[in-house]
Amino acid sequence: MGYKRPESVLVVLYDQYHRVLLLQREDDPDFWQSVTGTIETGEQPLQTAYREVAEETGLHLDTARQAIVDRRQTNQYKIRSRWLYRYPPGTLYNTEHVFTAQVSSDIALTLTEHLAYEWVPKAAALARLWSPSNRTAVDTFVPGAK
Numbered sequence: 001m002g003y004k005r006p007e008s009v010l011v012v013l014y015d016q017y018h019r020v021l022l023l024q025r026e027d028d029p030d031f032w033q034s035v036t037g038t039i040e041t042g043e044q045p046l047q048t049a050y051r052e053v054a055e056e057t058g059l060h061l062d063t064a065r066q067a068i069v070d071r072r073q074t075n076q077y078k079i080r081s082r083w084l085y086r087y088p089p090g091t092l093y094n095t096e097h098v099f100t101a102q103v104s105s106d107i108a109l110t111l112t113e114h115l116a117y118e119w120v121p122k123a124a125a126l127a128r129l130w131s132p133s134n135r136t137a138v139d140t141f142v143p144g145a146k
Helices: 045-057 081-086 122-128 132-141
Strands: 007-014 020-025 035-038 069-078 093-102 114-120
Touching (some): 007 045, 020 045, 020 122, 045 069, 045 093, 069 132
Parallel strands (some): 007 093
Antiparallel strands (some): 007 035
C-alpha cells in the first residue's frame, strides 16, 4: 500500500429536517465525522466527493436529483500525529475541499468504514464533531439554528 495523498474532501450530509449525518470511526470510536476521503490520482475533488459518499454510506447521488454542492472552501489542517505514517515522509498538512448535500434520512445507509451513524440536530453535531474544519463546515453550510 502506498502513501495517502495529502488532499481530501469533506462532504457534510444533512437531511430534510436539517439534521447532520455523523459517522463513528472504526479506528477511533470517540471520533465522529462527516464523509471524508483522499482525492485519488486523476480525480477532481467533486468526483471524489461522489465516490466517497457512495463508498462510505451506500448512497449513490447524482447531479440531477441530489447534487453535491461545491462550497468553494478549502481548508488546510495539521494531520493528527497518530496518522502521519499514512502520508509521505515530512508531510504535516492536508488540504481539504468542502462539499455538502441534502439527502433523505429515510434511506438506510450501508456503512463500510465506520462503526455507526446518527442523524443529529446541528447543535449536537457541533458538540460531537472532532475536527474543527468539520465543525466550521456544519456551522456555516447546514441550515437551521445552532
